[in-house]
Amino acid sequence: MAKKQIERPPVPDLFETLKSSKKEVWAIAGGKGGTGKSFIAANVGVALSKMGKRVLLVDADLGCANLHTFLGVEPTATLSDFINGKIKSIDKVLTPTDLPNLMLISGACDFLEIANPKHTQKNRLIRRIQDLSFEYIILDLGAGTGFTLLDFFLSADTGILSVLPEPTSIENTYRFIKSAFYRRFKKMAKDPKVKELIIAAMNEKNELGIRTPHDLLDHVASIDNEMGQKMKEAVLTFSPKVIVNQVRSRDDMTLGFSMRSACAKYFGIKVDYVGYIEYDDYVWMATKKKTPLILERPYAPAARCLNQVVSNLINRDELKLDSILKM
Amino acid sequence: MKEEGALLAAPCFKGVKLKRIENQDYYQILEVPYKASWGEIQKAYELAKTTYSKGAMASYSLFDFTERGRILDKIEEAYHVLSHPEKRRKYDQALASFIPESASVPWRPNTPNSAPPLSPPAPIVHTETGVVTSATVTKVAVENEIVTGQTLKLLREKKGVSLQEISERTRINISYLELIESNSYGSLPAPVYMMSYLKQYAKIIALDSTIMEEYMKGYQRWCDSPRQR
Numbered sequence: 001m002a003k004k005q006i007e008r009p010p011v012p013d014l015f016e017t018l019k020s021s022k023k024e025v026w027a028i029a030g031g032k033g034g035t036g037k038s039f040i041a042a043n044v045g046v047a048l049s050k051m052g053k054r055v056l057l058v059d060a061d062l063g064c065a066n067l068h069t070f071l072g073v074e075p076t077a078t079l080s081d082f083i084n085g086k087i088k089s090i091d092k093v094l095t096p097t098d099l100p101n102l103m104l105i106s107g108a109c110d111f112l113e114i115a116n117p118k119h120t121q122k123n124r125l126i127r128r129i130q131d132l133s134f135e136y137i138i139l140d141l142g143a144g145t146g147f148t149l150l151d152f153f154l155s156a157d158t159g160i161l162s163v164l165p166e167p168t169s170i171e172n173t174y175r176f177i178k179s180a181f182y183r184r185f186k187k188m189a190k191d192p193k194v195k196e197l198i199i200a201a202m203n204e205k206n207e208l209g210i211r212t213p214h215d216l217l218d219h220v221a222s223i224d225n226e227m228g229q230k231m232k233e234a235v236l237t238f239s240p241k242v243i244v245n246q247v248r249s250r251d252d253m254t255l256g257f258s259m260r261s262a263c264a265k266y267f268g269i270k271v272d273y274v275g276y277i278e279y280d281d282y283v284w285m286a287t288k289k290k291t292p293l294i295l296e297r298p299y300a301p302a303a304r305c306l307n308q309v310v311s312n313l314i315n316r317d318e319l320k321l322d323s324i325l326k327m
Numbered sequence: 328m329k330e331e332g333a334l335l336a337a338p339c340f341k342g343v344k345l346k347r348i349e350n351q352d353y354y355q356i357l358e359v360p361y362k363a364s365w366g367e368i369q370k371a372y373e374l375a376k377t378t379y380s381k382g383a384m385a386s387y388s389l390f391d392f393t394e395r396g397r398i399l400d401k402i403e404e405a406y407h408v409l410s411h412p413e414k415r416r417k418y419d420q421a422l423a424s425f426i427p428e429s430a431s432v433p434w435r436p437n438t439p440n441s442a443p444p445l446s447p448p449a450p451i452v453h454t455e456t457g458v459v460t461s462a463t464v465t466k467v468a469v470e471n472e473i474v475t476g477q478t479l480k481l482l483r484e485k486k487g488v489s490l491q492e493i494s495e496r497t498r499i500n501i502s503y504l505e506l507i508e509s510n511s512y513g514s515l516p517a518p519v520y521m522m523s524y525l526k527q528y529a530k531i532i533a534l535d536s537t538i539m540e541e542y543m544k545g546y547q548r549w550c551d552s553p554r555q556r
């Protein structure tokens with residue numbers, strides 16, 4: 001799929017016929033650059049569309065968009081054009097791909113100031129993207145823990161975190177999880193005293209002695225019991241999915257289970273370990289050729305892993321500890 | 328993860344209901360379902376030890392030395408009870424009175440295919456405590472003169488572990504395990520392999536290694552006997 005001009009199908013008509021009530025938004029983040037977010041987003045999109053699903057990939061990495069490169073297409077319009085109002089209708093920003101039911105909304109690297117759009121722009125964007133008639137909408141979020149990114153992540157039906165089996169990546173993932181649900185708490189809180197508490201708790205060396213989310217929620221409950229309860233409920237519904245990418249050993253594969261346990265014991269949240277993706281030289285070969293791995297090498301180890309991950313995501317299933325420890 | 332209405336769609340959150348570890352039951356501490364099999368508990372325990380070991384990637388940035396130590400203590404405590412059929416049964420009975428769902432799928436050792444009883448499980452009558460101490464073993468060994476396959480079977484059943492579980496955990500073909508327990512010396516693999524098999528078998532059911540040495544002696548004697556030459 002080298003760069004080529006693909007004739008655009010009549011997009012607006014497509015939308016009229018693609019009215020679908022069932023829709024899922026999956027957001028892929030990971031706290032750190034280079035953990036394979038774009039690679040995973042592109043291939044998950046391809047895998048779903050190969051199953052006959054209508055899929056939209058959105059490159060929401062407004063700082064450094066490169067999802068189009070993984071797909072080998074050249075976008076004519078980008079998300080920035082929509083955000084800054086140059087293009088009024090979101091379906092005019094769609095770029096077709098080699099697969100008939102896979103579309104892309106590309107991001108752009110050249111509008112760095114756009115990486116933090118205003119609140120109203122952001123809401124409009126989230127709403128417009130959710131309005132589109134696709135069965136699956138996959139957001140490739142960039143690195144970091146900016147508010148925009150966290151809001152995208154929280155507004156998705158499924159939040160997916162891609163982690164590398166190395167300390168820095170894991171640290172960043174935990175920081176991301178912490179930021180995400182403190183962000184959510186802050187949006188729930190109305191009482192300024194509760195808001196203050198949450199901001200204070202974000203600092204790990206706070207004077208209130210708040211170490212874990214448990215401590216924070218106990219503090220909140222002591223000010224406003226009802227809010228404390230609400231936040232506890234919010235924690236229970238926050239259940240991000242973890243993918244461990246570039247695994248090279250069985251210990252790397254087990255890491256997802258260990259992270260799941262650590263998250264349960266520390267944050268009190270249930271993380272789902274949806275699978276690992278092997279480190280695979282075919283990935284960079286496919287990346288170099290600007291072709292999604294699943295199309296280029298459908299039977300490569302990493303492609304098989306991706307299919308397993310997609311199947312778990314669709315079925316809301318998890319990897320089983322048995323499948324690794326038994327080997 | 329939607330802001331509103333998410334509660335209704337909340338995934339069934341079986342494990343930690345946002346309780347601090349001090350307030351969790353043993354199943355929640357080990358993160359296994361109430362009906363967990365012996366094998367599941369074993370694996371969860373191994374995983375937990377890895378997860379909270381010194382410097383472990385998944386936990387070092389969330390817990391300091393003391394917190395990790397406390398978690399490991401809790402895990403040991405939970406495992407000590409849940410890995411032991413009799414202790415687990417007693418614990419389950421106590422738990423059922425305040426966590427009804429823990430009793431909804433009764434767990435019973437060694438009955439993987441039988442239908443679960445409708446009412447709370449009938450108490451299993453144990454004549455002994457079920458603890459396999461060296462003393463018990465020595466007693467058995469002395470009574471039988473040597474440790475045979477029957478001895479191993481007896482000890483294994485006391486622990487509530489099925490052959491299937493041992494086979495799954497060790498990857499030793501179940502038919503070999505059956506041959507070991509039925510003393511079918513003639514069909515057993517060579518002593519070098521047997522040593523390794525027996526070691527793994529012993530490890531799984533936490534048997535004293537001397538028992539296995541005793542069993543090997545019997546096998547070796549048979550191998551060395553004149554009719555083998």
Ligand SMILES: Nc1ncnc2c1ncn2[C@@H]1O[C@H](COP(=O)(O)OP(=O)(O)O)[C@@H](O)[C@H]1O
Nearest residue numbers: 033034035036037038039246278279280283287
């Ligand atoms: N499983 C894998 N095996 C080998 N290389 C990989 C794998 N996953 C990702 N890569 C490579 O790592 C690099 C970074 O991936 P990318 O998706 O761009 O990261 P991100 O979007 O998180 O910044 C890419 O060159 C990609 O080809």
Ligand SMILES: [Mg+2]
Nearest residue numbers: 037038061066
């Ligand atoms: Mg990227």
